[in-house]
Amino acid sequence: MAVVALLVLDGIPGGQLTTPGLLLGAVPRAGRGRAPHELRVCLGPGFRATAGPGPFGLTTRWGLNGLDGARTVVVAGYRSFRDAPPAAVPDALRAAADRGCRLGAVGTGTFALAATGLLDGRRATTDWRHTGELAARFPRVEVAPAEEVVVDGPFLTSAGVLGGKDLWLRLIEEGHGGSVVREADRRLFLPLPEPPPQPVGEGALGPTIRWMEADLHRPLTLAEIAAHAGISVRTLNRRFRAETGLSPLQHLLRVRVERAQQLLERGDLPVEHVAARTGLGTPANLRHHFQRLNGTTPGAYRAAFRSMVAMFTQDTQSTQSTGDSGDSGDGPP
Template identity: 40%
Template sequence: MTIVALAVTDGMLHFELSVAHEVFGSAPDGVTVPWYDISVCGPDTVRFGPFRLEPDHGLDRLQGADTVIVPGWADVDVAPPAELVEAVRAAHDAGARVVSLCTGAFVLAAAGVLNGRRATTHWAHTDDLASRYPHVEVDPDVLYVDNGSVLTSAGKAAALDLCLHLVRLDHGSSIANAVARRLVVPPHRAGGQAQFVTAPVPTQDDHPLAALLPWIIERLDQPLTVEDLARHARMSSRHLGRHFQAATGTTPLQWLLTQRIRHAQELLEKTDESIDTIAAATGMGTATTLRRHFNRSLGVPPDTYRRTFRSQPRTTSGSATDQASHGRA
């Protein structure tokens, strides 16, 4: 069982704290794998906004956690408490996977764990983070960044995306999708998508893409082109591209490739089909093409990914990608 500690202190943002607790606090119905052992760690009574919270443990308990999550920090113009910064640094030094949600990145940066690493935070504060911590490579244009043992997210909805990403790393796509269904949110948004998206993935029946996206998902095994998608949507290719950029933050072909990769992950986790068969089922055509795109997207080849998810349940803080790439599958 993975031990998850939420590191809290006065001035935390309650939304990000609630998101993390909702995702890791209890398993979805029907999921029987050992779930997370979650606790809230902080000094005495914690006050944030109109709320008060009594932590389960002190900040010293962060060192015993597999994953430490730092929610958003409300006032980035004020330095985070030294005891919180020191506890996060000690947990990272002890081998914990350290995660920040939204402006929690300022706590990680103050602890020095982002030095020399790529990171992100809410787009409104990326310039502040970059100027205050010049040794951090700040990326203002992504939803979240996974460095293996250190992960950072942008604001609000991206915090939920990163939490689901962690579940996917620990337990696979099927269980992460079950969590997403319980929360009634899209199952997967890749970290590289743009932070600023003018509309969520459409669910309204009258949205121009509402009928197209399910149609695509049902035909991932087919060699679809932008022209095919535009023809089905009854619009020009250029008009389709504008709708995709507005609704998903990416292009039609990149969105399609993401769905193909996600479907390949599920097949690798849940079936014994050959790589050639999975390549055909996901519209990649050949095993060579699947391996190239899979490795580029996830950092490991499909065979290694499969071995990782067929190994014994993971109880450490390392991500699936890290375990596979270091031969610990």
């Protein structure tokens, strides 16, 4: 299990404290496996509370010692970024870099990372309101004011929009691929009921499972699936449950509903076309199974997804136009 350390300094915006756990927690659901990360929340010297309004304290077992053994360390934004960070912080970050650790910073956390000298000669970004200050204070850093995430070698820096979501998604994508990061992102904002364990396609039935999923629009019977696997229907059922936790037809139905979700998200296909393309046949059949598995109708799901996308697109555009990402500790998180 890879250790990811979040270094928390005094006055961290609340969103930057919660977003990492929410996104990393969505990865095992998206990947249908066990949690691949251990998130350590590490309190820096002098931590008292999060930023306002409604600041709150925080208790954790980890201080700077939590950076030891971490594969990735991310410095969150903090209130007193205009002051030099506590001396132990740059020392701990440089030690992590010497161990080959990946280092990142969200929003004004870039000031603490830049104070190590590790960003000298490299590109980096921060909260859009403070890019000028970053460039003036650290002239050897090439500040990229118009980018949400900047990657330069082992260093990642982020503008801090939505609690640094883009940086965390970038880390997830690098470790698990595009399909997992898209699913984790979607499940963060549109949580659906937890599905039973799913196959990874590596067992004896892997070729048959991939064959089943390749063309979902075609009807399939248990006899056809068993024939493809070269076994009896009885043996097919027994092996399928052992490998996936589902019967062959249950798995096929769940994959069809998940494909319907993707089609509803990505286009304007009428419900009857979605039903046909996923092998569910009729709109009534699609609605029945979609409601049973997801607790909502296809139409309501599509509307909720579009509303979520519009809300965050508008939020990002507003942030870019006003230069207000809510990242520094001076205002609300």
